[in-house]
Amino acid sequence: MDKRVEHDKANQRFANAILENRSRDSWGEVKRIRQAGTCCSSNDDGLTGPDDIANSFAAKYQDLYTSVPYVMSDMAKIRDETEHSIT
Numbered sequence: 001m002d003k004r005v006e007h008d009k010a011n012q013r014f015a016n017a018i019l020e021n022r023s024r025d026s027w028g029e030v031k032r033i034r035q036a037g038t039c040c041s042s043n044d045d046g047l048t049g050p051d052d053i054a055n056s057f058a059a060k061y062q063d064l065y066t067s068v069p070y071v072m073s074d075m076a077k078i079r080d081e082t083e084h085s086i087t
Contacts, residue, residue, distance in 0.1 A: 014029070014033075044056060044057075
């Protein structure tokens with residue numbers, strides 16, 4: 001059976017169960033369902049360790065964010081406004 005069809009049937013069963021028993025912890029069940037389907041990649045570009053994968057992403061984002069020229073005074077103003085908003 002197609003995964004989408006199975007997913008739709010499971011969602012329909014869940015919705016019917018909630019309608020039949022309104023005292024259920026619906027949000028708790030939704031949270032458990034969503035977490036059950038999540039996983040982390042153990043391999044990225046041939047890297048297998050979490051530190052190596054994190055460093056790879058950091059390098060990629062560093063390249064991305066430094067690939068466009070900018071005016072230092074504008075960036076300083078944005079940084080200052082952001083820091084002021086946080087505090």
